[in-house]
Amino acid sequence: MIGTRLKRITHNEHSDSALLELIAPSLKLAAAQFGVAFFLSRLRGKAVEIIHVETPGDGVSYLHPGLGRRPVHACSCSKAVAAFSPEVLFSNDLHGQLRAYTEFTVTNIDDLKAEFEIIRQRGFAECVEEIERGMCSVAAPLAPSGPGATMSIGAVGSVRIFSPTFREKIGPQIVKLARELSTTLGWDVAQDEKIVGAH
Structure with missing residues (x-):
C-alpha cells in the first residue's frame, strides 16, 4: 500500500524522489521482463528530461539512454509528452530549429505535428534512429492529460532488438x-480520457 504522505507528495508536488519511490520498482520489473532498459522522463520548463533509468539485471547487453534533456522532435520520451501537451510545442519557436541528428530525424514542423496526431491515436511514441544511429525507443505519457501528460515512461534498445514487430508489441504494454x-x-485516468475524447 502507498502511504498517505507519499500520495500527497506525488499528487501535489510531484517530487522526483516521491515519484521514483513508486515508479522505479515497476520499471525494474519491466526491464527484467523485456530485457531492455526502461526510463522515466518529465517536463521541466520547456524541455523533457530523462530522470531515471532501470536496466535489465541479467548481464545481457543493453543500451543505456543516459540522463538529461532530450530534443522535443527526436526522442520518444519528448514526443510522448509533447503530443499530449501542445504547449510544449508552441512554447518553443521550432520553425527552422529542428536539428537533424541523423538522416532519420524529422525536421519539418508539419511532419512533426502529423506524427503527434498518430501518437495521440495509438497512445505511444517511437524514435527510430532519429537521435542516434542504431538506437530506438518507445514511450508513452503516464496519462493523456493532467499531471501524467507531463511525464513519460519508455524503453530503449538497439535497432536489432527494436524491430517494427517488437515496437508494436511493447508499445501497448508501456501504455498499459x-x-x-x-x-x-x-490521477483519474478514466476521467482524463473522457475529457480528451470530448474535444
Missing part, C-alpha cells in the same frame, strides 16, 4: 503500465 502507474498515483 503507464495507466496503471497513473491510477496508483491517484
Whole structure:
C-alpha cells in the first residue's frame, strides 16, 4: 500500500524522489521482463528530461539512454509528452530549429505535428534512429492529460532488438503500465480520457 504522505507528495508536488519511490520498482520489473532498459522522463520548463533509468539485471547487453534533456522532435520520451501537451510545442519557436541528428530525424514542423496526431491515436511514441544511429525507443505519457501528460515512461534498445514487430508489441504494454502507474498515483485516468475524447 502507498502511504498517505507519499500520495500527497506525488499528487501535489510531484517530487522526483516521491515519484521514483513508486515508479522505479515497476520499471525494474519491466526491464527484467523485456530485457531492455526502461526510463522515466518529465517536463521541466520547456524541455523533457530523462530522470531515471532501470536496466535489465541479467548481464545481457543493453543500451543505456543516459540522463538529461532530450530534443522535443527526436526522442520518444519528448514526443510522448509533447503530443499530449501542445504547449510544449508552441512554447518553443521550432520553425527552422529542428536539428537533424541523423538522416532519420524529422525536421519539418508539419511532419512533426502529423506524427503527434498518430501518437495521440495509438497512445505511444517511437524514435527510430532519429537521435542516434542504431538506437530506438518507445514511450508513452503516464496519462493523456493532467499531471501524467507531463511525464513519460519508455524503453530503449538497439535497432536489432527494436524491430517494427517488437515496437508494436511493447508499445501497448508501456501504455498499459503507464495507466496503471497513473491510477496508483491517484490521477483519474478514466476521467482524463473522457475529457480528451470530448474535444
